Amino acid sequence: MADAGLEGCRILVVEDEYFLADEIATDLREAGAVVVGPVADLDGALALIRGGSSLDGAILDVNLRGEMAFAAADLLIERAVPFVFTTGYENTAVPVRFDGTARCQKPIDLRRVARAIGRVLRH
Template sequence: MPDRTLRNCRVLVVEDEYMLADELTMELGDAGAVVIGPAGTLEDALALIEAEPKIDGAILDVNLRGVLVFPAADVLAGRNVPIIFTTGYDAGVFPMRFDHVHRCEKPISIMCVTEAIGLVIHG
């Protein structure tokens, strides 16, 4: 992915697996993004969303230590922030309002996730 794709884009990372969050943060940073987070809990994600006036896109792990991330996704959707989900769940877990949201199935490829967030940010 060319660096310009995510250069200066503010990307929220919500992921409770430390190693995966670290890899995503590094890869996004290498692509020129400004990483917000990572947040490992729904509460932390909501606090970051509230504190950040500008978020260009978000990568959301669906299951955060047994808590579903959909409340954070709703807040982001209300702000028209493009999101992608990382998940091991099948489509039946997702509320219909998120049918259109891109999903990266776990185990994920870090490169696929960074490419996907670039696509949803830039349409």
């Protein structure tokens, strides 16, 4: 996955499924990224985003233990941090304000997620 363009990038991983979060983090590290988290809930995500450490990007699961992650997405936008949604939901479940946000449908292809975050970081 070295072609993902993530070398040295600090990527926040927000995912409530433990094994999936671990796989995403492992793949990102293999691509040279510095993984922040992973965190499994909205409060943890908000704390890390507000925490003052710089983030280059984020991978954000839409549904975190029954709580929608849109507040975290709004905060990432406010701080100009590009991100990718992962979701098992239909596009209509995501508010219109996020229409331009890259999405990876679950079950996710880990290489596709790495490529997607790489693309949003380059733009």
